Amino acid sequence: MITKKRKVLLAAQRLFIEKGFRSTSVHDIIEEAKISKGTFYNYFSSKNECIIAIIENAKEETLIKRRELHTQHNVSNVNILIEQMSIRMNIYREYNLFPLFASIIHSQDVELRDLIKKNYFEEINWLSKRLEDVFGDQTKDVAIDCAVLALGMIQQLQHPWIKLDDISFEQLIKFVLRRIESIIYEMATTNDSLLKQSYFEIQTEDTLITKQQVIDELETFYLEHKNNLQKNEQQAIEFILEELPKEKPRIFLLERIIPVLSEAFTESTFEKKTYSILNNLWELIDSWGVEKS
Template sequence: MTISKKQELKQAAIKLFADQGYHHTSIQQIAKTATISKGAFYNHFDSKEQLFIELMKNHHEELYQKLDSLHLSTSLNKKEVFTKKLEIELEQIHQNRSFLLIMFKEFPHKNDDVMSKMNEDFRTRIIRRHKDELLEVYGDQIETMVWDLTIILEGMMKEYISLIVFQGITISIKKLTNFVVAHMDTLAASIVDMEPILNEELLCSSNQSSLLSIPEQLDDVLSMIKPTVESLSISDNEKAKLLDCLTNLRRECQQEHPALYLIEALSLYLKKQPELEKKIIHFEKLVDNLIEGEK
């Protein structure tokens, strides 16, 4: 299958960035590798920075799509879905480690630029997804300790990811995923009666810049509900109604001044499905936080 010239430019850029670094790669070199003129480069991208930003967006969106398309089915229980999602994350990191190395080395954490901000937003979204997935798997018994478990999970993932990306170590992703989940099982069972160290309020107050805004959190929660709706054992007609309801709810939340009565009505309809009730309650709490913040 032939690829577009824009895609050729992306592929050329990834190779050159990996070989000699982002800052030492010129637009002229990228264009030459893609066998077009420097002038033709600007038909596709305004700058080298815009090209790299699009590469980052592609990487992030590809992972989100893979995670959101993993439907809960009769062949996969909640634990297996959680395990598979971690495996997908780690596998994508392993496959794209050259590109990730560029991101980490050339755009270090805390730099005040668009790309560093994108990286931080992506990291925050993944952390929140992990938190919600842990609640989904282990239930109410870990609710008070969920942020502590989430941070432990992030720490485990970070150290292995560092070995994969920075040292180029090849690890069995399936074996690693099973190892991580086994340890989360042990921790989830052992902390039931312990007092939490972390909570959302503490995390928000300590690092405002690394946490998503309430509207961003709302969008994330709704995007994670869609696969659950698609996996429900109900008629196609009823499923279509729920998906339409979810789409309208997401659209309304993106408005500058969302209609709260409409959000309440749509939420109530979705909440009639037992499998969605807990997720919608979480969504409603975020809506309440949004309202409080606007007062």
């Protein structure tokens, strides 16, 4: 079953791709989704909020799937990095975000352009850390440069004028990372760095989510949907709700249980609804790691 909010987002997404987001009005979205004006404004205050929700959904799905791979495999394995990078590109293709991003970048909408900029900076910071995981601590001072170079190469190889219909995202990323591997050690040895980490600092007022917020969010979901959940889904949620309140939750067990829960919800009626919950769970666990380091 598709919720009304999801129905609105799907309609908006279709129109943004077909007409462009500047040419799409709230009235167009209402007509496409076959809903009332009141229903639309019950979920979104503006067209921009629709775009932001679409981008945030894609971002959360990407973070969850990447984090699960991070937990289950050796982070220094370049093939895991390739798979993590492919996840983002496949999800963005599924959500048709590439043409939407291009349209936003060339628009005059400051709010949306800032959102795209923030996403780009987050990807640079994530990739620089992952390059350091794969190629070693000695590459730390040039990892930012190489992350920018890698994403730049990927972007240019995806240029609309270049037809790569027979080349998968995985093949493209493998090629780019081979090029990065050929230069990253030499750059580190000669300390040939152009960019600074500070260039990609993200100004945000967001605060880290608290343990109690995560517990409340998961508990509310559980109470609302318990009767519609499978036995293994119920058990996974009950375990997490039992473990989280402890003074020292067993992180290694949570890292095993959360992917099980995520897999159980994949392609279920709860998949989209649980993205925020799962993402917040991973953010909470990662924040504990930061506090201990």
